[in-house]
Amino acid sequence: MTEQELLRELLQAGDEQEKMSEKKVKILEAAIEMFSEKGYAATSTSEIARKAGVAEGTIFRHYKTKKDLLMAIVTPVLTRVVAPFLARDFAQKVFEDDYQSYENFIRALIRNRFDFVKKHLPMIKIFLQELAFHPEIKEQYRHIFVEHVYDKFRKIVSHFQQKGEIIELPPETVIRMTITTIVGYLITRFLVLPERDWDDDVEIEHTIQFLMHGLSRRKE
Amino acid sequence: MTEQELLRELLQAGDEQEKMSEKKVKILEAAIEMFSEKGYAATSTSEIARKAGVAEGTIFRHYKTKKDLLMAIVTPVLTRVVAPFLARDFAQKVFEDDYQSYENFIRALIRNRFDFVKKHLPMIKIFLQELAFHPEIKEQYRHIFVEHVYDKFRKIVSHFQQKGEIIELPPETVIRMTITTIVGYLITRFLVLPERDWDDDVEIEHTIQFLMHGLSRRKE
DNA sequence: TTGTAAAGTGAGTAATCACTCGCTTTTTTC
DNA sequence: GAAAAAAGCGAGTGATTACTCACTTTACAA
Numbered sequence: 001m002t003e004q005e006l007l008r009e010l011l012q013a014g015d016e017q018e019k020m021s022e023k024k025v026k027i028l029e030a031a032i033e034m035f036s037e038k039g040y041a042a043t044s045t046s047e048i049a050r051k052a053g054v055a056e057g058t059i060f061r062h063y064k065t066k067k068d069l070l071m072a073i074v075t076p077v078l079t080r081v082v083a084p085f086l087a088r089d090f091a092q093k094v095f096e097d098d099y100q101s102y103e104n105f106i107r108a109l110i111r112n113r114f115d116f117v118k119k120h121l122p123m124i125k126i127f128l129q130e131l132a133f134h135p136e137i138k139e140q141y142r143h144i145f146v147e148h149v150y151d152k153f154r155k156i157v158s159h160f161q162q163k164g165e166i167i168e169l170p171p172e173t174v175i176r177m178t179i180t181t182i183v184g185y186l187i188t189r190f191l192v193l194p195e196r197d198w199d200d201d202v203e204i205e206h207t208i209q210f211l212m213h214g215l216s217r218r219k220e
Numbered sequence: 221m222t223e224q225e226l227l228r229e230l231l232q233a234g235d236e237q238e239k240m241s242e243k244k245v246k247i248l249e250a251a252i253e254m255f256s257e258k259g260y261a262a263t264s265t266s267e268i269a270r271k272a273g274v275a276e277g278t279i280f281r282h283y284k285t286k287k288d289l290l291m292a293i294v295t296p297v298l299t300r301v302v303a304p305f306l307a308r309d310f311a312q313k314v315f316e317d318d319y320q321s322y323e324n325f326i327r328a329l330i331r332n333r334f335d336f337v338k339k340h341l342p343m344i345k346i347f348l349q350e351l352a353f354h355p356e357i358k359e360q361y362r363h364i365f366v367e368h369v370y371d372k373f374r375k376i377v378s379h380f381q382q383k384g385e386i387i388e389l390p391p392e393t394v395i396r397m398t399i400t401t402i403v404g405y406l407i408t409r410f411l412v413l414p415e416r417d418w419d420d421d422v423e424i425e426h427t428i429q430f431l432m433h434g435l436s437r438r439k440e
Numbered sequence: 441t442t443g444t445a446a447a448g449t450g451a452g453t454a455a456t457c458a459c460t461c462g463c464t465t466t467t468t469t470c
Numbered sequence: 471g472a473a474a475a476a477a478g479c480g481a482g483t484g485a486t487t488a489c490t491c492a493c494t495t496t497a498c499a500a
Contacts, residue, residue, distance in 0.1 A: 021476090021477065021478095023477075023478075024477090037353075038353060039259075039261055039352070039353050041259055041261035041262040042261040042353065044456075044457065044458080045457080045458060045459080046456085046457080046458090054478080054479090055478060055479040055480055056458090056459085056479090056480075057459085057460080057461085057478070057479055057480065057481095058477075058478050058479070059459095060458085060459060060460080061476085061477060061478065061479090062477085064459095065458080065459080066458065066459090125352070129349065129352060132259070132345070132349060132411075133257075133258060133259050133262065169426060173423070173426055176404075176405075176408055177401075177427075177430050180400070180401065180404030180405065180408060181397075181400065181401070181404070183404070184396075184401070184403070184404045185396075185400065188396055188400060191352075203393070206389055207397075210397050210434040210435065211434065213433050213434045213435075214430040214431065214433045214434030215430065215433075216433065218433070241446090241447065241448095243447075243448075244447090264486075264487065264488080265487080265488060265489080266486085266487080266488090274448080274449090275448060275449045276449090276450075276488090276489085277448070277449055277450065277489090277490080277491085278447075278448050278449070279489095280488085280489060280490080281446090281447065281448065281449095282447090284489095285488080286488065286489090441500100442499105442500090443498105443499090443500085444498090444499090444500105445496105445497090445498090445499105446495105446496085446497075446498100447494105447495080447496070448493105448494080448495070448496085449491105449492100449493080449494070449495090450491100450492105450493095451490105451491095451492100452489105452490085452491090452492105453488105453489085453490080453491105454487100454488105454489100455486100455487075455488090456485105456486085456487065456488100457484100457485080457486065457487075458483105458484105458485095458486100459482105459483085459484100460481105460482085460483075461480105461481100461482090461483100462479105462480105462481105463478100463479080463480100464477105464478080464479075465476105465477080465478070465479090466475100466476080466477070466478085467474105467475080467476070467477080468473105468474085468475070468476080469472105469473085469474075469475090470471105470472095470473090470474100
């Protein structure tokens with residue numbers, strides 16, 4: 001699968017899969033690169049057109065406004081970020097002991113999210129940046145999280161709390177710590193210190209151990 | 221101490237304390253508000269002038285360029301973020317058992333940073349946003365961190381590792397987990413879910429317990 | 441009080457902005 | 471293969487941009 005096919009597939013997530021023209025893909029690639037490097041507001045449509053090798057009018061043929069172009073990039077990220085939780089059988093699998101422990105659940109989650117961030121870093125950068133300034137993006141995110149992630153996550157936490165594997169704190173606190181630890185690792189790894197030579201397998205394992213000990217039942 | 225005096229003091233950090241004119245303070249206040257709400261690139265100097273109740277020319281009387289204005293806001297944040305580590309006697313105090321444990325050290329740190337973030341949230345938002353797009357800011361940050369924070373932090377970690385309080389992971393991993401946990405909590409608290417009604421004392425204590433258990437010596 | 445430097449002003453400037461529109465070229469449909 | 475639709479083009483639009491500059495007002499030292 002080529003880079004272009006991969007991008008095409010990701011960006012079409014949700015849409016009826018119409019074929020995208022060559023130039024439309026070029027526009028998206030150029031926009032993603034420039035938005036992630038200079039920021040959305042600081043990137044002009046003429047720059048995007050130049051980098052994409054396309055007339056400026058062509059951009060507005062495909063996207064009514066510059067903001068539409070941003071949303072076309074950001075929306076698929078939104079759904080993919082929480083993708084693991086969207087699978088219909090996801091919570092089921094957890095309860096039916098596909099992952100015998102919270103630890104294995106976390107391990108699968110962190111590995112999965114690691115690959116995702118590694119593959120789509122520029123889009124994720126744009127998403128994180130613009131989240132702060134566009135209330136609709138934040139609202140979409142909030143909606144998806146509340147609707148598709150929070151409830152399932154809460155049930156998983158409760159499940160392993162009852163099994164005695166993790167501590168009896170409020171579920172939202174446990175969820176916060178889990179997400180914070182994973183996201184904190186990924187942001188450090190890919191945004192804060194990307195140039196350091198990481199031993200990813202070791203670091204992921206340390207992170208999992210840290211999280212599991214932090215969440216383990218306290219024994220006196 | 222009024223809000224204005226407080227702002228004045230913070231923004232003058234480092235400079236020889238020249239008196240700032242009324243209008244200069246107004247400009248800074250307006251710029252901080254707008255930059256944090258709309259972003260640096262999306263805010264025009266004319267908007268800032270209007271909000272500050274000042275002619276546009278007055279902005280450029282005090283700051284040569286719009287970017288100079290940004291740097292005047294962001295630079296003091298940089299030093300204040302790491303302020304606790306800048307104190308000359310800081311590491312000394314830790315070793316001489318002012319904080320008898322890593323836990324107490326962390327507790328003091330998190331409480332201190334909590335107050336700082338709460339007080340200067342808009343400036344911190346601007347700082348975090350623009351860090352991504354201005355290499356000089358990132359370089360300044362890297363420099364201060366490497367020069368003034370990392371070494372002291374590393375010594376503190378080693379100290380408590382030798383005392384057997386915390387686990388014998390590589391110090392940079394322990395530092396990463398500590399910072400990640402604290403920053404993750406503060407970002408969740410003030411940026412991701414600021415509208416939730418937090419019981420801050422409880423949440424801070426849970427966070428400390430999570431961190432300390434995550435970092436504790438594993439006992440078989 | 442007067443002289444001077446700093447602070448403040450706002451109309452003006454060239455460049456750039458997101459976006460439009462009449463047109464040509466390419467692709468799809470029957 | 472002709473007609474229709476979609477994609478692509480680029481000069482042109484009015485609005486806005488960061489910044490300048492000649493000028494006026496204010497602050498303060500001698």
